[in-house]
Amino acid sequence: MKKVVCALLLATGALFMSCNKDNAKGNLTVTGNVDGFKQGKLYLYQIQDTVFKAIDSLTIKGDSKFKFTLNIDSPEVFFLTLDRGHTNSQDNQIMFFAEPGQMTINTTLKNFYSDAKVTGSKSQEVYDDYLKTRSLIIEKQNNLLVDIFNAEKENNITKKDSLNNLSKKLTIRKYLNAVNFAITHKESDASPYIALTDLYDANTKLLDTIYKSLSTDVLKHKYGKQLDEYIKERKAAEAQAPQVQPTSTEAQQ
Incomplete structure (x- = not known):
């Protein structure tokens, strides 16, 4: 359990494991737009057994809108992570408190974290x-x-x-x-x-x-x-x- 707490504390510095494309159906849909993002990848991360794991990913080509669908048993923190490619920017991750239903995350490429507006979750x-x-x-x-x-x-x-x-x-x-x-x-x-x-x-x-x-x-x-x-x-x-x-x-x- 202490490892879980450490993983939560290190959330903002966490990166990549593997992706899973088996989330076609679920009780949570996360849609949104990254204004100015024309090409690259978006990852959805979750803490699993004290490790940050990419549970889904989406390739952006021209259209900056995105959609992720997954199943969750109860409200839980996830991380929307932007792969900018060859850049030193550290502004690449949005933590959000997900819960079953429809959620929206709108932000910009320039200020990915600070411009983020998350709606659809009381948590x-x-x-x-x-x-x-x-x-x-x-x-x-x-x-x-x-x-x-x-x-x-x-x-x-x-x-x-x-x-x-x-x-x-x-x-x-x-x-x-x-x-x-x-x-x-x-x-x-x-x-x-x-x-x-x-x-x-x-x-x-x-x-x-x-x-x-x-x-x-x-x-x-x-x-x-x-x-x-x-x-x-x-x-x-x-x-x-x-x-x-x-x-x-x-x-x-």
């Missing part, structure tokens, strides 16, 4: 809302890093320490934001996904709280099951870990 809408709350905190952290760097250049130790303390508070805030969002959105499959990716190193009791808050349907779905398995593994590892003996002072307290 995607919830996850987008989470990313917005997280990005506000991350932006403040990035600004603080600049201020800390300038304080170092000025050799202003007092200012640097103050900024570092503020940075730590923002880290805690980002962490608590993820916890609160996951618990508040217990009906969404985005909640266990957030727990597995952004809270994987959280206290086991906290992960347990998130898990127990999830709706019955989400508990039956892919990420609900993975979160349950991950928590059980964490508890088993903690039970086997050597216990730290308290000092004589701690024992008296």
Whole structure:
């Protein structure tokens, strides 16, 4: 299970395995358009047994529209990946939260990720809302890093320490934001996904709280099951870990 969590965390850096053309029928259809994309390939990736695997591909020749059809048991994250050919561009992948039904992904060749508009998935809408709350905190952290760097250049130790303390508070805030969002959105499959990716190193009791808050349907779905398995593994590892003996002072307290 820890390998699954690692695979989720490394999602944006993952690339190619093999393609599968056996998805002619399914309960999910993903259509869209990559404006400006005239020739090349689009791949659809999925995490299978901790490995990113290309489950389908489509060759683009002139028409920038695309369509993928597949079967999924429950809402799940997939990755639409663009093969630009001979280019150093890193803007080649769109993560999207798929669920049974009809989905649309429209974007551009120039800004494949940042211009992407994904519709047709409630799970995607919830996850987008989470990313917005997280990005506000991350932006403040990035600004603080600049201020800390300038304080170092000025050799202003007092200012640097103050900024570092503020940075730590923002880290805690980002962490608590993820916890609160996951618990508040217990009906969404985005909640266990957030727990597995952004809270994987959280206290086991906290992960347990998130898990127990999830709706019955989400508990039956892919990420609900993975979160349950991950928590059980964490508890088993903690039970086997050597216990730290308290000092004589701690024992008296």
